[in-house]
Amino acid sequence: MNKLASELNDILEGTACGRLLSDFGRRIYFPKGILSQTAEANKQAHRQNATVGMAFIDRTPMELPLMRKQLPGLEPSQAVAYAPSSGDPALRERWKQEILRKNPGINPDEISLPLTVSGLTNGISLIADMFLDEGDDVVVPDMFWGNYRLIFEERRLASLKTFPFFSEEGELNIQGFRKTLEEAGKRGKVVAILNFPNNPTGYSPTKDEAKKLVEEVNSVAEQGIDILIISDDAYFGLFFEQDTEKESIFSPLSNLHPRVLAVKIDGATKEDFLWGFRIGFVTFGGKGMSRKQYIALEKKLTGSLRSSLSSCSRPAQSLLLKGLGSPGYLKEKEQYNKEIERRYLKVREILRVSDTPQRLEPLPFNSGYFMSFRCNGINAETLRLKLLGKGIGTIAIQEKYLRVAFSAVDLEDIPGLFDTIYETADEL
Numbered sequence: 001m002n003k004l005a006s007e008l009n010d011i012l013e014g015t016a017c018g019r020l021l022s023d024f025g026r027r028i029y030f031p032k033g034i035l036s037q038t039a040e041a042n043k044q045a046h047r048q049n050a051t052v053g054m055a056f057i058d059r060t061p062m063e064l065p066l067m068r069k070q071l072p073g074l075e076p077s078q079a080v081a082y083a084p085s086s087g088d089p090a091l092r093e094r095w096k097q098e099i100l101r102k103n104p105g106i107n108p109d110e111i112s113l114p115l116t117v118s119g120l121t122n123g124i125s126l127i128a129d130m131f132l133d134e135g136d137d138v139v140v141p142d143m144f145w146g147n148y149r150l151i152f153e154e155r156r157l158a159s160l161k162t163f164p165f166f167s168e169e170g171e172l173n174i175q176g177f178r179k180t181l182e183e184a185g186k187r188g189k190v191v192a193i194l195n196f197p198n199n200p201t202g203y204s205p206t207k208d209e210a211k212k213l214v215e216e217v218n219s220v221a222e223q224g225i226d227i228l229i230i231s232d233d234a235y236f237g238l239f240f241e242q243d244t245e246k247e248s249i250f251s252p253l254s255n256l257h258p259r260v261l262a263v264k265i266d267g268a269t270k271e272d273f274l275w276g277f278r279i280g281f282v283t284f285g286g287k288g289m290s291r292k293q294y295i296a297l298e299k300k301l302t303g304s305l306r307s308s309l310s311s312c313s314r315p316a317q318s319l320l321l322k323g324l325g326s327p328g329y330l331k332e333k334e335q336y337n338k339e340i341e342r343r344y345l346k347v348r349e350i351l352r353v354s355d356t357p358q359r360l361e362p363l364p365f366n367s368g369y370f371m372s373f374r375c376n377g378i379n380a381e382t383l384r385l386k387l388l389g390k391g392i393g394t395i396a397i398q399e400k401y402l403r404v405a406f407s408a409v410d411l412e413d414i415p416g417l418f419d420t421i422y423e424t425a426d427e428l
């Protein structure tokens with residue numbers, strides 16, 4: 001093993017994080033190569049800096065004039081220069097402040113600095129590399145974003161251990177989660193992923209449910225099981241009901257128990273209406289982790305990113321940083337969030353006042369972009385295809401569920417959309 005990797009492992013020794021690392025997670029390190037030599041030169045090479053593989057003119061990165069015209073608000077260093085592998089330091093610091101603003105329950109000293117990744121998918125994949133070996137279990141509700149299967153099972157050869165997301169009574173199945181976590185944790189280590197607001201159901205826990213979930217994690221950790229909990233916060237902030245927990249589950253988990261390492265994966269993708277920017281963040285929180293240990297872990301993750309993407313898009317990071325610092329930022333975002341909320345309320349009204357066909361049973365939803373129907377006695381894929389024939393696009397899941405992204409449909413078109421879905425289900 002490389003000496004630098006051993007040094008990082010030594011720093012993490014004795015923590016849940018150190019025990020949870022995969023083989024790859026133990027081997028990876030951030031080399032003292034071109035990037036760190038360049039970083040040293042950026043500080044000290046006052047005469048000539050002949051380090052980085054970029055082209056400069058007058059000590060400014062060369063930028064074609066025609067590109068300059070496309071990006072008038074950005075300096076060449078903000079537009080075309082490489083960003084550090086871990087992300088633009090100013091953006092990382094700013095995103096941490098944003099996390100703290102949105103989650104007042106987090107103690108700033110208890111979490112790492114967010115590392116910039118290329119969207120949430122990349123963040124989840126990097127964490128999977130770092131903590132999962134072949135045959136490891138990943139606990140996840142049975143209603144999950146399909147890409148988890150590719151990331152955890154196909155890439156990492158781990159196996160998904162699912163539990164029904166909702167109980168028979170139609171509530172969040174906290175006991176099912178606990179049992180599955182306990183069962184999968186019998187080997188002393190377990191990884192779980194929670195995604196609130198959930199894709200595909202659009203459900204987020206109530207304040208009470210969130211509290212109970214966290215208590216269950218604590219009691220499993222008390223049995224001597226090391227737990228990595230990933231909080232996929234892709235749709236964070238789109239909470240439409242009063243009793244819904246408005247903080248990320250990462251917030252209480254980040255300071256829960258020395259055997260629990262929490263990871264928050266979030267980003268600009270949906271939260272800032274920047275889907276194609278490919279900017280996400282990975283933040284760690286574990287009770288008792290020291291700053292030195294967080295930095296060791298960040299170095300490992302940076303090494304992993306360096307060996308795959310090398311670094312994330314510089315102009316996207318610069319534009320996001322500028323956007324976050326602009327005076328109208330919160331107001332504009334709030335207006336769009338409110339528009340999605342109006343669509344949510346319209347869907348709720350339709351479900352309340354119209355005769356929903358027996359064959360379409362709406363699952364609980366209170367947040368995010370989506371709602372889903374359980375299809376009783378009809379095949380969701382057949383329904384989807386029939387709707388498509390009428391010019392309506394929806395998503396069929398496991399042939400049992402039909403997911404409707406109300407976020408994507410203008411308010412005035414929502415009643416017509418649901419009328420057609422109902423009619424078509426009746427025709428089957």
Ligand SMILES: Cc1ncc(COP(=O)(O)O)c(C=O)c1O
Binds near residue numbers: 195198232
């Ligand atoms: C639950 C969930 N996580 C992650 C993602 C991916 O986010 P990104 O586009 O930033 O990779 C999505 C996108 O649909 C999602 O629904």
